[in-house]
Amino acid sequence: MQFSVKMRSAKGGPHEKGGRHISGAERILEESDVEKGVVAMLRRARNHQRGKADFISIKIEEIKEDDVIFKPLIAVHSCIAKNVAQGHAIAKEKLQGVGVSALAIERGFGALLALKDSIRGAMLFDAFTGERLDTFGKRGVRVTKMDCADAAEYEEKLAKVGLTGEHVREALVLASKVASAPGMVAELCWSDDPDYVTGYVASAIGGYTRIPIMKEMGSSVGGRIFFVKHGCDTNVLSEYLQEQLVLITFGGNADVEARTNFTKQTAIN
Ligand code: WAQ
Ligand code: MG
Secondary structure, eight states: OEEEEEEEEEESSOGGGTOEEEEEEEEEEEHHHHHHHHHHHHHHHHSBTTBOOSEEEEEEEEEOGGGEEEEEOOOEEEOBOSSHHHHHHHHHHHHHHTTOOHHHHHHHHHHHHHOSSOOSSBEEEETTTOOBOOOOTTSOBOOOSEEESOHHHHHHHHHHTTOOSHHHHHHHHHHHHHHTSTTEEEEEEEOOSTTOOOEEEEETTTEEEEESOSSOTTOOOOEEEEEEOTTOOHHHHHHHHHHOEEEEEOTTOOOHHHHEEOOOOBOOO
16 A cells, blocks of 8 residues: 655744745655655755754545556756856756746746745746746645655666765656646746755756756755746646655666766757
8 A cells, every 4th residue: 555645844834824935845645664664855945955844744645556657767867067156057958958938947946046035835927928927926836746766776776876865865866757738838946944955957858867957056945947838727737746746767768877868968159
């Protein structure tokens, strides 16, 4: 039997009462792993770089196996950027390359850079007009109910290509689910953990480009923008992101190296 386990934590009270977002997590776990998973989430919320959460919500729901769908792990690419300006330039080029308009890119970056502090979810932007589409304000759209189909296989294969750690696993799983969503064009992300400056641009067509520096070290403002097709049904999309159970597989491709193209790309400026 499997369970969806999700956590959100804040400091200064619950998010909805103005508490500051500390950290969240989402897993799909076998019954025998739930306790361990819950303890790990509790520890994360209480010992986080962003602060010690005083509000922690952990929701555990039994799931029906028939409701789970499988999607492939997104292909991973890397690039070189020596500073934030180069990182942003690469991200913009990647977004433009998969059909996000210059205006939408400008507005998306503008929205992330204007945040005084991180919100707990992602902002939805029209990839053509650059209009913000979600009405969640400070909450944003939270992607949940996803995990690796086989955690041990994932760890082993990704370790072989040097991609270890929770940030990477969580981001790859999330980006793989997001890229598979109906109406999604591309995602832009960087972490809100002060000492983690890596970010990425991801899309179904272009894969996941890891960008080594997307913000200054020490900054605790990060976030995610989902650029969606002009005219797409955002209710269907949000339902998929928030409710559809998705497990990420290697898509029948036994060799992760085939999915992981480490061609180096150098910044353009
Ligand atoms: N759904 C929607 N938005 C989310 C979610 C989620 N489940 N989790 C986080 N966010 C948003 C939220 O605004 C956070 O402030 C922001 O994203 C950053 O979250 O290849 O660690 O968990 O080395 O801090 C990317 C690079 C790391 C990984 C991203 O994000 C790599 C990261 P964080
Ligand atoms: Mg974080």
